[in-house]
Amino acid sequence: MKKKYIDMILRHVLLAFLAFIWLIPIVWLFVTSFSTYPGRNTSTFFPEHWTLNNYKNLLFAADSVAQFPNWFKNTFIVACCSCIISSAFVLMVAYATSCMRFKMRKPLMNIGVILNLFPGFLSMIAVYFILRTLNLTNNHWGLVLVYSASSGLGYLIAKGFFDTIPASLREAAYLDGASEATIFYKVVVPMSQPIIVYTVISSFLAPWMDFVFAKMILNAGISSKWTVSIGLFNMLDKSLINTYFTQFCAGGVLVSIPISALFVIMQKFYVEGVTGGSVKG
């Protein structure tokens, strides 16, 4: 029993040490966001004087540089729309490839796998001009399309998950006279909670993280139309960083809170979804 005791202590000490290392930058982000000194603090870890002003400025005193409430709203809308479209696309493709049998199924799946290797931003300029032709640049719908239109390619994990749903369930429903559409809505989707959560979280996060596409598409310089990521990224511009660095940190904290909450609450489903899919695919 003594051995177990030592093992336990060692484990927890190691974990605490690792967690400490992992959290240093996050803690730094957090404490810096309360600093009175607006630029980058390079000499001490903790700020010398503490204030809430960075948050106050960010949330209530929008200037032309920092329009955080607008950005947050824009990003939230874009994230919601693209999350709905992406999730729908992923589930649709996954169902078609997993539960149905048709002639072009395998060729399509193979093409999908190969295309998915192609990182989208290599062809950013082409995407930009396509959107411009459709008159969708400087438009949040354009951004939604960029994030969600090709999402069907990410069907593999969801398909792997659907593959694990026993075929007998669907066959029983089929014998009861249900159509494929009914089986999709009434049988498969309700059973796929983990993978839906996984898809929703991953697609919801993309707009919060991306700054390359967003910057290219929202290129009219109207800062109130930006998303959080371009806005915060812009604060690190050479001419602004020394006045806005702490506000950048505050913005980072504000964005992280809802995302962390999402992760923590959905942790269980997320884990099940990602493994259920990748495991059995």
Add this chain to the structure above:
Amino acid sequence: MNMKKLTALLLAATMTFSLAACGNPEVAGDGSAPAESAPAAKAPAETAPAETAPAQAEAPAEKQDVSLRLWGAEEDQAMLQGMIDAFKEHYADYANFTIELGVESESTAKDTVLTDIEAAADVYSFASDQLIDLVNAGALQSIDEMDGALQAYAGKSVADIKAANVEGAVEASTYNNTFYAFPLSADNGYFLYYDSSVLSADDVKSWDTMLAKAGEAGKKVGMTLASGWYNASFFYGAGFTTGLNEDGTTAIDWNGKADVSGVEVVQGMLDIASNSAFLAVADGDISNQIASGQLCAAVSGTWDSIAAQDAFGDGYAATKLPTFTAGGKQIQQAAVVGYKMVAVNAYSQNAGWAALLAEWITNEENQAKRFAEREVGPSNKTVAASSEVGANAAIAALAEQSAYGVVQTVGGNYWDPTGTFGEMIAQGSLARDDAEAIQTALDTMVEGVSAPVQ
């Protein structure tokens, strides 16, 4: 192309040429259509005698709807909005304006514009080093062509505008004998800030004494070396040059010999960089370094004047760059003098009004306003000569430095090789005594800079 369009174009062409011809003596010679051939086209300018501003052009019976987009620096937004409102009011008789103001940093304007010129703003400001790339990409409207419009509405000819601004600014706005942008400010250069409580005015006359004194005081002198914009100052000082060839490649002679040899300049730079009182600052990090308080002098520009005032307190002072030792001589360090300018997008839907807006935000009154609100050093001669501007330490230092200033004319391939070269000096990866290695490094840099444009 159909005939109708062609005729319209030809007609318009002759009109413009003739207008340009009667307004601008420089263009008169090379206009393909002689002015006499299109008498009708002269009408707008002639019926509106250019005596009193701004009402030379008759107010049209039906006002045009003109929508424009303007990009300006983040820090200028509120001020620019004020200028826009005044512009709208001033020209309210001629058109209904819808002017949208957007944010685009002057240092990155080129990147955004060139991604999609047609979607860029009608009027935008940028730093002078971007002019050549912008012109080569066809992004800039020739202001010479706008002469007629400027005379008719603003009551100024292009020649007037050129005369009103300092020569360097006009030179920097001109490429291939065409005037491409309205000078906005003349403070985009660098000089020396120092703390007069640590260093005396005599100490900062040369790098040697300055570094020695700073070392004694336990402080440092900061300068950015890893940028072709800063490190060129040593070479320009020693009489080396850069330029552009006909085919768009960059001409550079730094591996040869001017007042002293290139190797000797590099050795002089290495002497400075290896001094423990010298701090090689990463590009863009100088403000932060000044604020950190470990410096007693720094090479930077007016954008850091507030940081320097905060850091040096009562000791705040500014002057021209010091001399450095190369090949046994004391050589005055030169500086790249940069300007900021406002240009008109060549693809603007309302190029004429865009030019008038660009003229408006760079005119004497607004440059004075810019100085009053943001301490931006004016390019306008009258404003620059005013007592308020003269009293500004940073701008005075800049003026002092401008005697040793160089307008940097380089192509896109200049930046990476020279930045790398500066970084090599900063990191000490070249040995001071190995003249051969230094020569090879210079040759490689020159080869990279003068490589064909891709």
Add this chain to the structure above:
Amino acid sequence: MEQVKAAFGSFFGAIGGFFKNFGNAVAKGDIFVKLSLLWMGAGYCRRKQFIKAILITIFEVAVIAFTFGFAMDYVTKFSTLGTVQQESVFNIVTMKNEFNDYDHSFLILLMSLVSFVVWIIFAVVYLNNIIHAYELQKLAESGKHINTFREDMREFLNRKFHITLLTLPVIGIIIFTVIPFFVLFLVAFTNYDQQHMPPSALFTWVGFRNFRDLFSSGGLTVTFGYAFVRVLAWTLIWAVFATFTTYIGGILLSLLINHKNTKLPRFWRTLFIITIAVPQFVSLLLVRNFFANNGIANTFCANIGLTGWLRDIGAISTSYIPFLSAPGWAHVMIVIINIWVGVPYQMLIATGVLMNIPTEQMESAKIDGATPRQIFVHITMPYVLFITGPSLVTDFVKNINNFNVIFLLTNGVFTTTNQLMANSQAKEVDLLVTWLYTLTQDYYNYKMASAIGIIVFLICAVFTLVSFNRLIQGDREEAYR
């Protein structure tokens, strides 16, 4: 490779069968089937499927209108990519510039591709339409029931539900992935660069010149070949390290957390998850400031004397530790920081896998007297490796294209001291993708960027095909039912 061959075989087999059906339909069809060759609605009209006839006629008219109203403007110039240079003159009366009818090479390229795609889709529908008309004819001849429009529609929720499901996603993929991919592909064969930038200048086809420049060290681009080899090498090294360190780290961490001796596993997990919840551009930019030449890490190292010690032993020549600004240091730091970013994510996945471990096997092993170590080596590890093996491949490909980590950590901080690299705008820490980004964003060298993009794609595709035929094959899916 067998499976790959089989996959492609089935694809071309399907196409062959399609054309055979079409030939058959044309040869054996009645006059209305043949008339459908001209008017696509003819066959449906004959079988009294009027709504379908109207819809398909609208489609046909729309495609014809698209062809002559839009596509022909671009496709006819596809071989030259445009010849009319932009010119403009200023008209003082209207205060506007008047432009000639100039060609925009990039739009010609893009719109031609769009047109080709539309025509291919049209061709498929067209051929299918004939086959379908013939099927209807056969049904009618044998006196069988011909579906009403309502019945046809219902089919789309049932037997043809896959068409309903796939249409929108496939359209999205075609517009936002397939067409851009082909644009990238074609640009690599043009001279689209800063000297040839639309709309003011035109670019045109140059064949394989860009690839020649990339692989040779002579010619126009003196050092491109040099830089390419080095960037490629680092890209692969990086991908290997980044993939394996985070993978192993993730498994170890999850084993640590999920061990029965660890209290509050959920709490520990949450602590690590927080780091992935902070957007990368925030956390990585922070870390970059943290390790900057004058950042806190350096202040700290100088205070404890580490900097001085490193200087004394000659490991650094600067007054600071160049964590992210000197090759070697930066390479190691990037991999370490990537562990920080990637391990929590891998930990989540591994946790899921460990939770699903078949317990019977473990129990029986325990009864047989196996030690925990034996159980771990012989049961847990093989299981985890077997399950997550395929995801290693995907991670590897993702890391080859890991733009964020490299860009955010080194852009604007790292200045190369290798002059030959600098001469082709590359840095020692660049991945192919970040180099490509610099080339397009700062140097507008789209032709070279495209050539590099194709190479990246080929590397990823070959790698995946070779090591991942398990996924391509897709045959195991039935085994889990």
